[in-house]
Amino acid sequence: MKQILYRLFEHQYLGREEARRILQNIASGQYNESQIASLITVFLMRSISVEELAGFRDALLEMRIPVDLSGYHPIDIVGTGGDGKNTFNISTAACFTVAGAGYNVVKHGNYGATSVSGASNVMEQHGVKFTDNIGQLQQSMDECHIAYLHAPLFNPALKAVASVRKNLGVRSFFNMLGPLVNPVIPAYQLLGVYNLPLLRLYNYTYQESGTRFAVVHSLDGFDEISLTADFKVAMPEKEKLYTPEMLGFDRCTEADLDGGSTPKKAAQIFDKVLHNTATKAQKDCVIVNAAFAIQVICPDKQIDECIDEARISLESGRTLTIFNRFLALNA
Known part of the structure; x- marks a missing residue:
């Protein structure tokens, strides 16, 4: 996460697959709360990209408990x-x-x-x-x-x-x-x-x-x-x-x-x-x-x-x- 944060602080963007993997890691407890807070702050300081949003969404939908209605x-x-x-x-x-x-x-x-x-x-x-x-x-x-x-x-x-x-x-x-x-x-x-x-x-x-x-x-x-x-x-x-x-x-x-x-x-x-x-x-x-x-x-x-x-x-x-x-x- 430290390397990811350095990249983001330098105004780089995540790819769709990378964003998906990061959110999966958050869900599995691989990052501490300070790191998660820093990640959240990045996206307050700049707009999220279509690829980043899609990757985060992919992860959440994959990990969801599906409900067929x-x-x-x-x-x-x-x-x-x-x-x-x-x-x-x-x-x-x-x-x-x-x-x-x-x-x-x-x-x-x-x-x-x-x-x-x-x-x-x-x-x-x-x-x-x-x-x-x-x-x-x-x-x-x-x-x-x-x-x-x-x-x-x-x-x-x-x-x-x-x-x-x-x-x-x-x-x-x-x-x-x-x-x-x-x-x-x-x-x-x-x-x-x-x-x-x-x-x-x-x-x-x-x-x-x-x-x-x-x-x-x-x-x-x-x-x-x-x-x-x-x-x-x-x-x-x-x-x-x-x-x-x-x-x-x-x-x-x-x-x-x-x-x-x-x-x-x-x-x-x-x-x-x-x-x-x-x-x-x-x-x-x-x-x-x-x-x-x-x-x-x-x-x-x-x-x-x-x-x-x-x-x-x-x-x-x-x-x-x-x-x-x-x-x-x-x-």
């Missing part, structure tokens, strides 16, 4: 995290909204590393017991249209670096990898990223995969469609810049989307969204992310139609019904 043709909605915005659990709420609209979802999540509440935090606040039991995951899909996969159960390498990431408290290339290594390898993904270079990186990475995808980025730095600014959406066939007003939404502020100072507070906001008692800004943000996820699944649908589906799911109570059913099975 391919028959459900599910979608995952996930942000990289690391945007420093500390929003409430928008992607997770959007997942249940999409499930409430009748589409299959496999949510891959973890504890927050750079924010107060990650998806696993909000699930845990509701008493959800994480599982890798395929029968239970299939039952959750059958009865709720959604299953939750807690990343460390399926990706041992992520577990190996959890304490380093938490202690550093800054975004890392593991934030970038999280959305890419859902062990199900879902048919569809809506990915949120915190800057435009990463949007392009994901776009290149996914072009050669069989996954139908959209990568989204709000131009003021959110790793989701925040409605606080104009936002870009990259799909296989197009890249388009939207304003909130184009889609009939009001702009909101960063403070409108704050997730609070504790996981409990973030869970309370999440509950208000699902109970349709949240603020307009909070609900709109969930609806627009759910809508673009629906359009990934159904590219022939106009975005206005997808927004209507998401809104009906949330405001009719279908989202809450699905969530309560999910809790009855998984908590």
Whole structure:
């Protein structure tokens, strides 16, 4: 690792196979925490390359505990995290909204590393017991249209670096990898990223995969469609810049989307969204992310139609019904 770090400090890049091998070594405990922290720091100081990202992803997918839910043709909605915005659990709420609209979802999540509440935090606040039991995951899909996969159960390498990431408290290339290594390898993904270079990186990475995808980025730095600014959406066939007003939404502020100072507070906001008692800004943000996820699944649908589906799911109570059913099975 010392030689690798010297090379990286001299602005050299890793090849795909070399990156794969390094991550395998991390997972097997061959490097100490200081070395891992130094490696993470390198990729904060310069952009990760397509080859490096692909190599790291290869390693994690090879080491994953695979889960075959391919028959459900599910979608995952996930942000990289690391945007420093500390929003409430928008992607997770959007997942249940999409499930409430009748589409299959496999949510891959973890504890927050750079924010107060990650998806696993909000699930845990509701008493959800994480599982890798395929029968239970299939039952959750059958009865709720959604299953939750807690990343460390399926990706041992992520577990190996959890304490380093938490202690550093800054975004890392593991934030970038999280959305890419859902062990199900879902048919569809809506990915949120915190800057435009990463949007392009994901776009290149996914072009050669069989996954139908959209990568989204709000131009003021959110790793989701925040409605606080104009936002870009990259799909296989197009890249388009939207304003909130184009889609009939009001702009909101960063403070409108704050997730609070504790996981409990973030869970309370999440509950208000699902109970349709949240603020307009909070609900709109969930609806627009759910809508673009629906359009990934159904590219022939106009975005206005997808927004209507998401809104009906949330405001009719279908989202809450699905969530309560999910809790009855998984908590």
